Amino acid sequence: MGPIDYRDSRPIYEQIKDSIRRLIFSGAMSEGDQLPSVRNLAAQLSINPNTIQRAYRELEAEGCVTSVPGKGSFVRKTDSIEAARRRELFSKLDDATSALYHIGVSLEEILAHLRAQKEGENHDSSI
Amino acid sequence: MIQVSEVVKTFDGFRALDGLSMHVPKGSVYGLVGPNGAGKSTIIRHLTGVYRQDSGQILVDGAPIFENASTKARIGYIPDDAFFFQSAGVRDMMKYYQGIYPRFDRARYERLREVFQLDEKQPIRRLSKGMQKQALFWLSLCIRPDLLILDEPVDGLDPVMRRQVWSLVMDDVSENGTTVLVSSHNLRELEDVCDYVGVMHKGKLLLEHALSELQDNICKVQLVMKEGGGMPEGLNILHENTTGRVQTLIVRGKQEAIQKTIKACDPLFFDLLPLSLEEIFVYELGGVDYEIKNILL
Numbered sequence: 001m002g003p004i005d006y007r008d009s010r011p012i013y014e015q016i017k018d019s020i021r022r023l024i025f026s027g028a029m030s031e032g033d034q035l036p037s038v039r040n041l042a043a044q045l046s047i048n049p050n051t052i053q054r055a056y057r058e059l060e061a062e063g064c065v066t067s068v069p070g071k072g073s074f075v076r077k078t079d080s081i082e083a084a085r086r087r088e089l090f091s092k093l094d095d096a097t098s099a100l101y102h103i104g105v106s107l108e109e110i111l112a113h114l115r116a117q118k119e120g121e122n123h124d125s126s127i
Numbered sequence: 128m129i130q131v132s133e134v135v136k137t138f139d140g141f142r143a144l145d146g147l148s149m150h151v152p153k154g155s156v157y158g159l160v161g162p163n164g165a166g167k168s169t170i171i172r173h174l175t176g177v178y179r180q181d182s183g184q185i186l187v188d189g190a191p192i193f194e195n196a197s198t199k200a201r202i203g204y205i206p207d208d209a210f211f212f213q214s215a216g217v218r219d220m221m222k223y224y225q226g227i228y229p230r231f232d233r234a235r236y237e238r239l240r241e242v243f244q245l246d247e248k249q250p251i252r253r254l255s256k257g258m259q260k261q262a263l264f265w266l267s268l269c270i271r272p273d274l275l276i277l278d279e280p281v282d283g284l285d286p287v288m289r290r291q292v293w294s295l296v297m298d299d300v301s302e303n304g305t306t307v308l309v310s311s312h313n314l315r316e317l318e319d320v321c322d323y324v325g326v327m328h329k330g331k332l333l334l335e336h337a338l339s340e341l342q343d344n345i346c347k348v349q350l351v352m353k354e355g356g357g358m359p360e361g362l363n364i365l366h367e368n369t370t371g372r373v374q375t376l377i378v379r380g381k382q383e384a385i386q387k388t389i390k391a392c393d394p395l396f397f398d399l400l401p402l403s404l405e406e407i408f409v410y411e412l413g414g415v416d417y418e419i420k421n422i423l424l
Contacts (some may be wrong), residue, residue, distance in 0.1 A: 010401050011343075011401060012318065014401075038301060039298065039301040042297040042300070042301045043297055043298040043301075044294070044296045045319075046290045046293035046320065046322060047293075047297065047319040048156050048297065048300070048321060049251075049297060049300055049301035050155075050156075050322045051322065054339065070240055094317075114358075
């Protein structure tokens with residue numbers, strides 16, 4: 001678990017959710033892995049246990065974590081995680097695209113760039 | 128855990144507390160914030176049974192706190208101005224605490240020695256301000272309090288020790304359900320540890336909310352409208368500021384609803400940002416005449 005980024009103005013529970021999601025999406029945590037206990041994480045990050053509880057609760061509602069009473073919280077791998085990962089990455093792409101739009105880059109240029117990058121990647125892997 | 132209703136306290140005709148009401152739920156970490164002279168330390172001295180209010184009621188765990196020894200035995204108090212006996216070392220103070228607090232945990236005292244690494248024989252009054260604070264934390268955590276009242280607790284502590292004491296306190300909260308009331312000006316830090324926040328101003332409580340509720344109900348909008356485009360309507364705007372074509376608005380309301388309202392007006396550009404506790408503090412107090420004044424000297 002990464003530390004809290006103090007320059008990030010997002011609420012802390014969002015930051016915790018995000019860093020756990022990132023661990024799951026990137027494969028650093030896989031199905032059945034146990035999340036750190038609320039007490040441990042609270043002491044480790046010096047933050048309120050209820051904040052962590054809230055982050056875990058919302059992750060559970062999103063479906064990437066299951067809680068077993070008395071045992072703890074565990075990673076759950078489902079299709080919805082893959083879908084959520086896709087959604088997240090696409091929304092990043094949307095942000096970048098609209099930023100490019102605002103400085104006057106045309107859709108064709110953006111597409112050309114994406115194609116060139118894709119070919120570059122294939123080229124690299126063929127070496 | 129703490130129920131304060133309509134408390135008034137006057138010093139020489141000055142109303143330090145002016146009908147203050149607040150409620151600290153059991154097991155919560157309650158951050159008390161407010162400008163200098165708002166009455167934070169005054170209410171804390173009432174909650175620890177040091178002062179007696181002129182009128183109103185203060186209940187701690189259902190009972191009036193003034194002269195209530197059995198409740199006070201379960202309250203850990205870290206005041207801003209610490210008191211130690213002349214030439215008493217931490218070990219001497221420990222014996223004193225042990226005599227006063229029936230739940231004093233000697234084993235915990237021994238374990239915490241490793242954390243604080245103070246010279247127990249050295250008179251505490253000769254230690255630095257930060258080390259005196261450490262001594263207080265050491266002793267106060269050993270009495271296994273149900274309620275921990277902290278007045279500017281991390282004042283004078285170095286960054287490592289700050290994290291360390293908060294970590295100990297948070298462990299107590301999650302393990303024993305300890306209720307914590309903390310006053311501080313370090314809002315960045317309060318944001319980490321608190322789940323409730325009360326804002327005081329001139330002896331009254333301006334607002335009292337769960338922190339998550341506070342943060343979910345206010346946001347900052349950066350907005351550039353199209354040439355000749357009208358402003359979005361129906362927003363509850365607390366504060367606005369225009370720099371060039373960019374407008375920065377502080378808006379009260381749910382993020383999704385605000386986003387929808389603004390999108391409907393088809394702006395050139397907009398961005399929603401959450402507010403830090405520090406910003407919330409500044410804008411909420413701005414509404415009651417306590418603003419940062421633009422004065423150039």
